[in-house]
Amino acid sequence: MKGMTIRPGLLQDAPGIHRIHAEAVETGTASFSLEAPSLEDISSRVERMLDQKLPFRVAEDNGEVVGYAFADWFRPRPGYRFTLEDSIYVDPSVQGRGIGRTLLSSVVEDARAGGFRQIIAVIGDIENSGSIGVHKACGFLYAGVLKNVGFKFDRWLDTIYMQREL
Template sequence: MNLTLRPCADADIPAIAAIYAHAVLHGTASFELDPPDEAEMMRRRATILEGGYPYIVAEREGEILGYAYAGAYRTRPAYRFTVEDSIYIAPSVQGQGIGRVLLEALIEECEARDFRLMVAVIGDEDSQGSIALHTRLGFELVGILKGIGYKHGRWLSTVLMQRPLAGGTHQPPTSPIA
């Protein structure tokens, strides 16, 4: 596949913003209706990094093909060991396994940071590729929120999946902030 995975840099934001804009305008992975500009994408990335979460890109020959990050599932302190994953792939290379490579790396990065559970909030039941990817990497279906969002002229559901990380939830975290 000849991909390079690396931490996201400031210079990657224009490509990331373009990938995300396509997802917002044409897909259901995001329930946003209007794509944010580059300044907003930079701000969001800074928030992720300041929180101690991973944010990675996949590139080939200098071209950003996709990106993934983990962020807080919820902001209440008891959720601090649970993360939510986000993965976006450039439309021209979807279905080539880049999402799998990014998600595998994201899981590894989160386990190294002592996060214990990863949650996938997948936009719409029709997102079979994303559901299958998460299933292959050990996520299990935990619920579907029916008709929770309205986009592209139709009601969309949200598929919730989860995967244990590191020691999972069968033992306390090893972090000093536990």
């Protein structure tokens, strides 16, 4: 990861995050979204995460955002206020270099420091071995699978749940 910086996310990272997320939506099954959110939607999400002081990290290489990870509320009900759900996306051009693991490890540490108790990974597609592997490497344990709950690219997809105690 020479030349790579992992740092807190900022509002000005929204265009890079949008680019990475849009490609993931359009070409992959990590997200069950069928259309990428707009840059305005991404900017609004980033602003909300910053305002709520949620764990949010960006990987930057030579001034370009090449990955990001964050932990958002698992569910909106107050009883879940100590549980987060993580999201992690890395530009395909730099996947396999440990960036995802470094991003997720940083988010886990930020969540622990913030007083949270659990992080849930909701992983789209049972064949998403990269995400499953990154979560295992960061101490997440298998918590269950929901069969055939998503439909994208003309096929039914499972969702895997993994969990990490903080």
